[in-house]
Every structure is written in structure tokens, then in C-alpha cells.
Amino acid sequence: MDWLRQKLETTDTSQAKLAEAIGLTAVQMNKVLSGYRALRSDEADRIRHFFGYRLPEEPRKPVAVAGRVGAGAKVPLADYFEKGDGLYHVLLPAILEGRGVVAVEIEGDSMSPVYESQDLLFYNRNFVGVPTDAVNHNCVCCDANGDVWVKRVKLGSGPGLYHLISINPAATNQLDVKL
Numbered sequence: 001m002d003w004l005r006q007k008l009e010t011t012d013t014s015q016a017k018l019a020e021a022i023g024l025t026a027v028q029m030n031k032v033l034s035g036y037r038a039l040r041s042d043e044a045d046r047i048r049h050f051f052g053y054r055l056p057e058e059p060r061k062p063v064a065v066a067g068r069v070g071a072g073a074k075v076p077l078a079d080y081f082e083k084g085d086g087l088y089h090v091l092l093p094a095i096l097e098g099r100g101v102v103a104v105e106i107e108g109d110s111m112s113p114v115y116e117s118q119d120l121l122f123y124n125r126n127f128v129g130v131p132t133d134a135v136n137h138n139c140v141c142c143d144a145n146g147d148v149w150v151k152r153v154k155l156g157s158g159p160g161l162y163h164l165i166s167i168n169p170a171a172t173n174q175l176d177v178k179l
Contacts, residue, residue, distance in 0.1 A: 002031050007051055022046035027105075027116060038090040038103075039118055062089040063122070065103045069140050069148045070107030071115055072171050079145045084094055090120060100124045104140060110171030111138070121150060130162065130179050137166075144178035153179075 004131045008018065019029035022043055031037035039047070064086030068075050081087075090103060115121070115138075123140050130141070139153050140169065141164070151164035156176040164174040 001035060001084050003167055004047070005033060010053065018050065020070050021050050025116070027113070028119065031119065035093055038093050038122075040088060041159075049171060061092050063092045063101060063103050064089050065105055065120060067104055067148075068107045069085075069104040069121065069150050070108050070110075070166070071106045071117070071150050072110030072166065075107055075148050079149045079165070093119050093122065096122055104150075110166035112139070112168045115150060135162075141179050145175075 007013075008015065015029050015033065016026050019026050023046065024032070025042065030039060032039055042043055064081065064084055066081065066086045066089055067078060068087075086103075087105065092101060101122055101124055103120050103122050106115050106117055106121060109117055121140060134141075134153050135155055137153065138150060140148065140150050141153060141162075142148050143164075149164055151166065151174070154163040156162045158176070160178055161176040162179050164177050166173055
């Protein structure tokens with residue numbers, strides 16, 4: 001995102017003005033510039049039109065956004081797409097590498113202000129079950145009912161049970177959930 005920061009500086013354009021022009025919130029634009037949110041191809045195209053120039057080539061690989069994950073919204077696990085296909089494609093953020101990385105789009109606001117609706121999460125799904133190092137962290141997880149969530153995972157009241165904690169204090173936590 002160095003090229004975008006440089007373009008903002010050389011054209012004396014604020015992040016807020018660019019965000020508004022391309023249909024992002026100021027928070028989303030800040031995440032783009034920080035490397036925590038990838039640009040969708042349509043957003044990159046709107047930036048190109050805004051500045052009137054061709055975007056630099058990115059040597060990073062495209063990743064399919066495989067589906068959505070609930071952050072307050074109930075989202076059933078669904079795999080509608082062939083391998084490598086998805087809702088749309090984005091470039092893998094430069095801070096991520098490796099195989100097995102997938103992206104999902106957030107639906108809901110229970111993890112706000114850390115994650116907003118329509119933000120993308122990239123994660124590696126090369127495991128089954130709940131890894132020990134997932135406890136006390138924000139995770140993409142699937143409950144026994146087949147719904148997928150982004151929540152902070154805490155140990156529940158018994159073996160195999162977990163509390164799914166929301167960051168937004170107005171949201172409801174889920175207690176003693178099987179994952």
C-alpha cells in the first residue's frame with residue numbers, strides 16, 4: 001500500500017476523502033492502508049478512476065472469498081463453489097503467506113469495532129477441532145449446528161464446550177457451544 005499512501009500525499013488527498021469517493025468507511029480505508037484489509041477488485045478500480053491512473057502490478061496471488069462468516073448474524077456453513085472459486089477474488093495481503101489461506105466476508109456487528117460488516121478475514125484451515133492456541137483468541141469457527149462465526153473463543157464449563165465472546169458490548173455471547 002506504499003503506492004497508495006504516496007499518491008494520497010502527492011495529491012494532498014485525505015484518507016477520508018478517498019474512502020468516501022470509493023464507498024468505504026474511514027475505518028475500512030485505515031485497515032486497507034494498514035494491510036489488515038485487502039482491496040476488492042471493484043474498489044481498486046474505483047481508486048484507479050479517482051486518481052486517473054493505472055494501478056501498479058501486485059505480485060501477490062488472488063484468493064477466493066469462499067463465503068461469509070457471522071459476527072452476530074447467523075450464517076450457515078456452505079460450500080457452494082469449486083476449489084479456487086468464490087463470491088469474488090482479492091489479492092492475498094502481503095503480510096500473509098503460505099498455502100491453505102482462505103478468505104471470508106464478515107456479516108454482522110458483534111465484533112465491532114475490531115471487525116466491521118463486509119471486512120474480510122484471512123485464515124488457515126489446515127486443522128480439525130479446536131487447537132489449544134485458539135483459546136482466548138479471535139477465531140473463525142463452526143459450531144455443532146453448522147453455523148460459522150468470528151468470535152473470541154474461551155473455555156466453556158465442561159469438556160468440548162466453548163464460550164463464543166463478542167467484542168461489541170451490545171451483542172450477545174454464546175455460552176457452552178460445541179465447536
